[in-house]
Amino acid sequence: MTPTDLILSGNRLALSRLLTQVENDTPEGRAALMELFPHTGQAHLIGVTGAPGTGKSSLVNQIALHYRKQGQRVAIVAVDPSSPFTGGAVLGDRVRMRDLAGDPGVFIRSMASRGSLGGLAQTTASVVQVFDAAGFEVILIETVGAGQAEVDIARMAHTTLVVEAPGLGDDVQAIKAGILEIADILVVNKADRPGVENTERALRGMLELAHPVKRVFMHHGQRMEVPGRQADSQTPMWIAPIQRTVATEGTGIPELVEAIARHAAHLRATGDWQARERARIESELEIHIRETLMSRFREDVPDERYQAVLSRLIERQISPWEAVSALLNGRSK
């Protein structure tokens, strides 16, 4: 069997090897991605994001366990863009391993940024494709933090969970302004803690204040909205529900997984599933184009030339824009 056949047949060792190749962006990895791509498009991609301290890893764990009980194969992609230098994502793994280790229906992959944010999003997209082609029905994409990186990675999902917890500081509202707009489901985890009513009330207030939720994405460099979610459309609108959970005890997990299923059904009924697929694939294409343009630039411009221009820039003999012109306009190809 070819490596691709092995993966399509569910071989874990072949899968693990391919993921490493994809992460290192090897020619073999790219070739396999091309072969596997026609087999993608079957999985439900679920993004889970939220500030540190909300207990995301435990929650993802519990969601995975619940899907396992339903007999579905689950992949977890844990992305940690806040850790550019060290393998911070490994921390959460130990918790995960305890509950999920040894289950052949679960595959976990942790990814830390290696200097380039674009590179991380690109690799995450490819890793998700591999899991999708390998037949995992549910792919949980977990990100740490609540910055633009997380928003970009959340765009890769069909359903996005934003996790909150009581008592995480007093400007929760400020940071949630942007992140709320990507939430399909709001989860108040650690709901056994004091302050849960306040957190839920604050979120509800913000949801009510918010405009009719539209799905915004980038389309060939332009901001676009996914049709079918506007207030004036004929299709019913999805109002993000607030689900309480205590992940460490498994409380609220069945209800949360039920809400995720309702969201998927809503997307399919309204045609938003296709719209999101389109937005998702276009975002991924743009990331690939950016990274490819940059690698070509690095191959095309000799290092001596780059260093000479950089030195003139540092000595302020030329401005950044002049440096860019000097490097890009004299290219060999």
Add this chain to the structure above:
Amino acid sequence: MTPTDLILSGNRLALSRLLTQVENDTPEGRAALMELFPHTGQAHLIGVTGAPGTGKSSLVNQIALHYRKQGQRVAIVAVDPSSPFTGGAVLGDRVRMRDLAGDPGVFIRSMASRGSLGGLAQTTASVVQVFDAAGFEVILIETVGAGQAEVDIARMAHTTLVVEAPGLGDDVQAIKAGILEIADILVVNKADRPGVENTERALRGMLELAHPVKRVFMHHGQRMEVPGRQADSQTPMWIAPIQRTVATEGTGIPELVEAIARHAAHLRATGDWQARERARIESELEIHIRETLMSRFREDVPDERYQAVLSRLIERQISPWEAVSALLNGRSK
């Protein structure tokens, strides 16, 4: 007087107009940046980052007030990458305005992401250049959150403050793994709260665990370390101090500003100031190159062609890599 002369002479209206042009990336903005660039390189750029809830905005406020008492002109660039859709940075402004409004020696500019993270870093770099050329001796670059975006923006600074506060959740340590490595000074704000000793002890423990701190940056696509900070070098090492503050009461601010001054003196004494300038300018150049390559791609590829390739990709007739090849290899220039 030309607009550039007006800015060099300290005209606030001209400055405000130019900042808008720079943010919108107009030809006038770019032309002015070229003229102003030789006048840059004088300011001390101070990055302030940390999780939400740490009281960063109040802290930046107080630092600015302290520099004002010393007679220095201060610019504040508040960057909010977590807010791609709405102007979340505006929230913190109200607090700021109360204390600093009407002072001609202070200029505040808030920036929210507009869909592209690279675009935000690029614009932030240009806005900082304008303030530098306009003669602001201190430029405070404040970012919300602790993701890769913040790390990228922190790289623009000579001195980076990472702000922490007691009682912000139980996995503070996990998120700090990466961010600690960019900290020149650690600030424990809200130090009148219970738990301050625990927070400080945790930070100190992590600092001790950490390898000898090296400044890592990207150099023509390669990871590099700034010389002079390795444990085996001849120059003295900078050990990030931990400063306690209560920004709302001004407690600890003089000591913090003193630590910032010591860091600047250390950088100059060891030659690290030049190394950081080089790393800083190279990071900015790379951002400009990335964005320029992408805009050229958008100009070069007709939208119909882009849509045709995208449709084939969405229907999974071709893979993402094949789509990239189709779009990039058949370019007119």
